Amino acid sequence: MTQxxxxxxxxxxxVDEVERASDVWVFLEEHAGDVMPVAxxxxxxxxxxxxxxxxxxxxxxxxxxxxxxxxxxxxxGADRVLxxxxxxxxPYRADPYGTQFREMVERRHPSIVLIGGTxxxxxxxxxxxxxxxxxxxxxxxxxxxxxxxxxxxxRPAFGGNVLATIVCPEHRPQMATVRAGVFEAAxxxxxxxxxxxxxxDSIADNDRIEPVxxxxxxxxxISEVLVRDxxxxxxxxxxxxxxxxxxxxxGDLGPAIELAEALDxxxxxxxxxxxxxxxxxxxxxxxxxxxxxxxxxxALGISGAIQxxxxxxxxxxxxAINDDPNAPIFDxxxxxxxxxxxxxxxxxxxxxxxxxxVPDAGAADPEEVFQ
Amino acid sequence: xxxxxxxGWTVVVGVKQVPDSDxxxxxxxxGRLDRANAPAVLNGPDRDALEAAxxxxxxxxxxxxxxxxxxPTATAVLEEAVAMGCDDAALVTDRAFAxxxxxxxxxxxxxAAKHLNADVVVCGEETTDSSTGQVPPGIAxxxxxxxxxxxxxxxxxxxxxxxxARRDVEGGHExxxxxxxxxxxxxxxxxxxxxxxxxxxxxxxxxxxxxxxxAEDLSIDPGDVGMDASPTQVGGMDTVEPVERKNExxxxxxxxxxxxxxxxEVDG
Numbered sequence: 001m002t003q004x005x006x007x008x009x010x011x012x013x014x015v016d017e018v019e020r021a022s023d024v025w026v027f028l029e030e031h032a033g034d035v036m037p038v039a040x041x042x043x044x045x046x047x048x049x050x051x052x053x054x055x056x057x058x059x060x061x062x063x064x065x066x067x068x069x070x071x072x073x074x075x076x077g078a079d080r081v082l083x084x085x086x087x088x089x090x091p092y093r094a095d096p097y098g099t100q101f102r103e104m105v106e107r108r109h110p111s112i113v114l115i116g117g118t119x120x121x122x123x124x125x126x127x128x129x130x131x132x133x134x135x136x137x138x139x140x141x142x143x144x145x146x147x148x149x150x151x152x153x154x155r156p157a158f159g160g161n162v163l164a165t166i167v168c169p170e171h172r173p174q175m176a177t178v179r180a181g182v183f184e185a186a187x188x189x190x191x192x193x194x195x196x197x198x199x200x201d202s203i204a205d206n207d208r209i210e211p212v213x214x215x216x217x218x219x220x221x222i223s224e225v226l227v228r229d230x231x232x233x234x235x236x237x238x239x240x241x242x243x244x245x246x247x248x249x250x251g252d253l254g255p256a257i258e259l260a261e262a263l264d265x266x267x268x269x270x271x272x273x274x275x276x277x278x279x280x281x282x283x284x285x286x287x288x289x290x291x292x293x294x295x296x297x298x299a300l301g302i303s304g305a306i307q308x309x310x311x312x313x314x315x316x317x318x319x320a321i322n323d324d325p326n327a328p329i330f331d332x333x334x335x336x337x338x339x340x341x342x343x344x345x346x347x348x349x350x351x352x353x354x355x356x357x358v359p360d361a362g363a364a365d366p367e368e369v370f371q
Numbered sequence: 372x373x374x375x376x377x378x379g380w381t382v383v384v385g386v387k388q389v390p391d392s393d394x395x396x397x398x399x400x401x402g403r404l405d406r407a408n409a410p411a412v413l414n415g416p417d418r419d420a421l422e423a424a425x426x427x428x429x430x431x432x433x434x435x436x437x438x439x440x441x442x443p444t445a446t447a448v449l450e451e452a453v454a455m456g457c458d459d460a461a462l463v464t465d466r467a468f469a470x471x472x473x474x475x476x477x478x479x480x481x482x483a484a485k486h487l488n489a490d491v492v493v494c495g496e497e498t499t500d501s502s503t504g505q506v507p508p509g510i511a512x513x514x515x516x517x518x519x520x521x522x523x524x525x526x527x528x529x530x531x532x533x534x535x536a537r538r539d540v541e542g543g544h545e546x547x548x549x550x551x552x553x554x555x556x557x558x559x560x561x562x563x564x565x566x567x568x569x570x571x572x573x574x575x576x577x578x579x580x581x582x583x584x585x586a587e588d589l590s591i592d593p594g595d596v597g598m599d600a601s602p603t604q605v606g607g608m609d610t611v612e613p614v615e616r617k618n619e620x621x622x623x624x625x626x627x628x629x630x631x632x633x634x635x636e637v638d639g
Binding site for chain 2: 031119225
């Protein structure tokens with residue numbers, strides 16, 4: 001199959017392929033009706049691109065029982081929603097999703113497809129880009145279209161030292177996985193949402209919601225989800241304050257948790273802390289993790305590799321506590337304290353907690369107070 | 372196509388030679404990355420893949436063959452794989468492959484996996500030089516095989532001709548069983564790579580020569596690989612300007628209270 005497609009491409013159908021393609025698709029990653037926040041972020045960014053291009057923004061919902069998902073996508077700016085609703089699509093599996101997507105692309109020729117850079121999104125994108133012979137750019141942090149309507153997908157490269165612009169001149173669709181937290185999701189239009197949900201229990205009557213043919217049958221699948229154990233999904237991308245832990249915490253999150261409570265902050269982490277298994281991967285900041293933009297970012301025992309810094313560059317105030325005076329994190333911090341975090345962090349926590357009762361506690365020498 | 376095999380499974384593990392990311396420096400004159408002078412090493416996440424592949428062989432028998440796509444100098448990473456315990460290794464190499472993005476790269480590796488009659492293809496999560504993670508699903512897609520990505524644990528089920536795996540997904544985990552042949556991309560840091568044995572290491576470095584697989588050997592039309600078959604192109608590179616920070620080193624912990632309080636005020 002793919003070889004034939006490729007031969008066709010080699011015989012000069014590229015121009016037609018490019019001219020024929022139209023519309024911006026956003027893949028609405030959802031699990032049991034729960035849409036990943038990055039999908040709404042992409043809908044907002046996709047709206048901007050579609051307006052620039054003068055094309056439609058189309059949300060792609062694959063799953064089961066998707067009425068609420070579809071109506072919310074319309075209220076959040078989609079012109080249309082394509083709904084592939086079938087039990088075979090719940091929970092997510094690469095092979096049925098891949099088959100469904102390929103068939104839809106072959107019939108509808110989207111120009112751009114945006115996918116959240118979650119594990120599921122990356123698994124899906126890598127699978128579907130091949131049969132579509134699409135250009136796929138991973139881990140994108142900036143999107144634009146040029147005067148020819150070509151997608152400019154920018155991504156950090158070589159550990160974040162450079163931003164590479166990736167283009168796909170001769171193939172469609174132009175696909176990208178986009179890091180969570182980079183774009184801000186616009187709120188759904190409450191009036192539209194209320195209207196959409198009040199009018200009818202069925203989505204069949206809404207001509208902006210289009211059920212599509214399902215191209216895969218359960219007997220043809222080649223994988224089976226035996227157990228799915230998903231609990232609370234941490235989301236650090238919206239946090240106003242973050243306390244982030246790195247290798248320096250040596251597996252002891254206690255001081256970080258107490259500081260986070262005193263600051264009313266969420267916990268985040270560097271890749272090192274996640275790889276060590278000290279904290280869940282959803283809290284990872286940086287390349288292959290999330291982009292965050294809190295007002296306050298406190299980095300504890302984080303060396304400050306460029307891959308991490310890239311994910312927290314948009315933070316307001318950055319505080320770093322590290323016992324290595326040469327740690328690169330100090331170059332990316334507003335305020336730094338060189339010291340043992342197991343001493344410094346409890347001091348800071350105590351000062352913060354005492355602050356309300358003793359407004360001038362800051363004047364005291366912490367060494368004296370806490371010895 | 373594959374039937375339960377008393378001889379064990381044919382496991383293929385994909386590895387890559389990459390510039391040592393700790394040694395890549397920015398040329399101060401051009402602002403460009405100086406990759407050429409960085410030493411070439413085995414991609415770190417591939418160590419997890421090698422361990423996972425060898426553990427499958429330990430469980431069900433069979434063979435593990437390491438493959439890499441690259442120039443002849445990439446043989447070094449195959450030697451490392453053989454030293455760790457791989458039975459054999461093959462270098463997928465051809466001028467026609469030069470300039471390939473992930474689409475033709477995964478195509479060439481998919482054809483190599485077919486050529487080797489793979490039951491399981493194991494890869495690392497991503498490479499440290501391009502970090503797309505797109506090649507393992509690409510291999511699976513080209514061959515129409517099952518795929519399991521972000522895998523933390525593998526459990527071969529030879530009596531069912533399936534492989535079960537624990538996958539790391541947002542907010543939790545899932546256990547998925549996939550029919551063979553299957554492509555597995557293992558999560559970085561989840562498999563503790565075994566050390567190379569001394570005798571195996573001496574053999575790998577002195578006596579071992581990998582097979583070479585060219586486009587012709589793999590029945591690949593040169594027009595289907597390389598730069599011309601790559602949908603994506605690099606349209607430009609910009610160095611990232613560092614964000615301006617105050618860079619104040621404080622002696623007294625109490626001096627942090629004011630800037631912390633200021634963020635709360637800004638937030639309203």
